[in-house]
Amino acid sequence: MKLELTKDQYQWIDQWLQLWGAWTQTGKIDKSMINMIAKFMATVQPQESSRPVCSDDDGMLIDGVIRHYLKNIDENAWRVLFAYYVCNSSEISIATWQHAICSPRMMRTRAGNQYKRPSISTVRREVKGVLNASLYCLYQPLQNAFICRDNVKKVAKKVDNVLAF
Template sequence: MKLELTTDQYRWIDGWLHLWGAWVQTGRIDKSMINMIAKFMATVEPQQCSRQVCSDDDGMLISRVVGAHLQQIDSNAYKVLLAYYVYQSSEIRIASWQHATASPRLMKTRGGNQYKKPSISTVRREVKDTLNAALFCLYQPMQNAFIVRDNAKKISKNVDNVLAF
């Protein structure tokens, strides 16, 4: 059974992560958080287009969620997410990079299980699946984080109004 987001859920998280990716790329986040992939991405030509950026509050909130629910659990998924949303690398480019650095591993073949390097199409499929799984894992925690923050703002505003009397 594949766990997938609905179209609306995908659009919501994809939109926020694109804004967050642009925010991270502006350098407003601690560079040590993205150091794992920074060396590889330094070789990529920078994008010359301007991107919409989320606010610092939103960026920090999303960074906390991504750090807590992805970076600590699956470093490869974190790298794929950064490459895709921060550095705007395509799934094909990410797969090419992972394929170039892949080591042989135990794989099912027609001749039985053997150690071999995965094909580029296998790696492309894995990158797509990794990205989709990362979005699925981040969706509900991000929703919850935004709801909690918005509720805290409402409570704070109500307390300020009560104290004003």
């Protein structure tokens, strides 16, 4: 059984992550979070300045969910997501970069299990899988975070209205 998002779910999270990526590029995020991969990918792909950006509140919320559910659990998945959404890199450029730095590893071959360096197509499939798995893992926590924040705003607004009388 493959864990995949529906088309609507994918479009929803992709839209928010595109906005978060542009917001992160503006430099409003904590500078210590940007590591070597971001610096490298920024030199590979020119950054566009015309991307739509989310609000600071939305950016901080999305960033918090990504840090909690992805960065603290799988650093490579976070790097792939960061390169894709913040640096606006394609899957193939991310795969090319990862292929250039990968080491030989145990792989199943026709001759049995052997240590070998994976091909670029293998790394590309892995990048696509990591990206899809990351989106799947982030979808529900991100949706819950937006719902909880909206509920808090509604309660605060009701309290303000009651206090105004």
